[in-house]
Structures are given as C-alpha cells and as structure tokens.
Amino acid sequence: DTAVSQTPKYLVTQMGNDKSIKCEQNLGHDTMYWYKQDSKKFLKIMFSYNNKELIINETVPNRFSPKSPDKAHLNLHINSLELGDSAVYFCASSHILTSGGRGDTQYFGPGTRLTVL
Amino acid sequence: SQQGEEDPQALSIQEGENATMNCSYKTSINNLQWYRQNSGRGLVHLILIRSNEREKHSGRLRVTLDTSKKSSSLLITASRAADTASYFCATPIGNTGANSKLTFGKGITLSVRP
Secondary structure, three states: OOOEEEEOOEEEEEOOOOOEEEEOOOOOEEEEEEEOOOOOEEEEEEEEEEEOOEEEEOOOOOOEEEEEEOOOOOEEOOOOOOOOOOOOOOEEOOOOOOOHHHHHEEEOOOOEEEEOO | OOOEEEEOOOEEEOOOEEEEEEEEEEEOOOOOEEEEOOOOOEEEEEEEEOOOOOOEEOEEEEEEEEHHHEEEEEOOEEEEEOOOOOEEEEEEEOOHHHHHEEEOOOEEEEEEEE
C-alpha cells in the first residue's frame, strides 16, 4: 500500500548514458513533482505536472525530460548524463496547491540515488 | 533564491531533552510546513501552520509562526533517539493553484543521543 513509489532506488551509470526513473502514486493526487537533492541536502524543485500537463519547469537542462502517461505516473528521463547529475531524485505528489485547501501537503517517494561515474 | 533558512544547521541533544529549530523566510506566505527526512528516506510531512495561526500542536510537536518577523519555530518535546533526522521548513511560493510550488530550506540535522 505504498503511497508514492520510485524505481530504481539506486542507479549507477557512466557519463554519457541515458537513464530513466519511474514514479507512481496511488493517492489519487492530480499533481506530481520531481525534486533534486544535492550532497548538502538542499532540495530543489525541477518539474511539476498537473493532470499530465507540465506546469513548472525550473530551468532544468533539456537533457531532463519528464513524461506523464497518466495522472498517477511521472517518469524522468535523463539524456547524456553528466557528473553533476549525481544526486538523490525525489518524486512527490499532492492535490493541487490551493489557499487553505487539501493540496498544501506533499507526499514524497523514497528517492532514487543516482551516481554518475 | 531560497525562501526558508533553518537555524541551527545541526543540533545534538540528549534523549529526553527538548529540541528547538528555527526557520526564517523572506516573502509573505499562506502557510509554512515542516518536514522530516530520515537518513536515506524521503521527506515526511509533520505539521502545517497557516498564516492566520500563531501556534499549533501535534503530539510532541509544537510549531509557532510569527509573520511580523517572518519566522517559525519547531519544538520537539521529550526527544527520542528515533527523532534523529533532518528537519526542513517549506513555504509555498507563487499564486495558489497549479503554479504554486513549495520551496525548502537547507534543513537542520538533529541528533538525539540515547
């Protein structure tokens, strides 16, 4: 009964490779996110999707391409991996953020630790 | 730029003591949230306080919000070794709705010694 799940948990790959991370949520949320957490634990939003539509793109290099086949899934594909891409990537979901509404809380997946060699 | 900044960056206390963590932010907010992250895990939502609230309790957690000082504090009473984790404050930025996003501080590392 995992709420937000990600696969894989660990990903080790060579520079220049292309890799994907998958995320699924079973909470019935309409908004999903990708965050990157660096080695100093700083957490920064990369993308958000609402009902399969891209809403937020935080000037992430276009080597990163999110894809949302349906409301419950948001995958992250990364082309031509670079050393600086090494980080922990978190998927999260929520209801749409509203003033005083249900969407204020985000639910996070367990993270995918990406190591680029 | 970062919205929330936590203080201190690291805190080490003895089990049973209280832990107080602070967060300051820059722009006006609708609410402020605290999250916990255990080592190697995702973030877990702890508590949310709205801009018209001054104090909120949840179990051993007590959160205060001072909008005039743009600051919040998280108090964990009677700490346990299991409270050892990183704690983040987060605030929504942008208009409400799909364009709104949460921004997180750098986090506070809390160590509770048995």
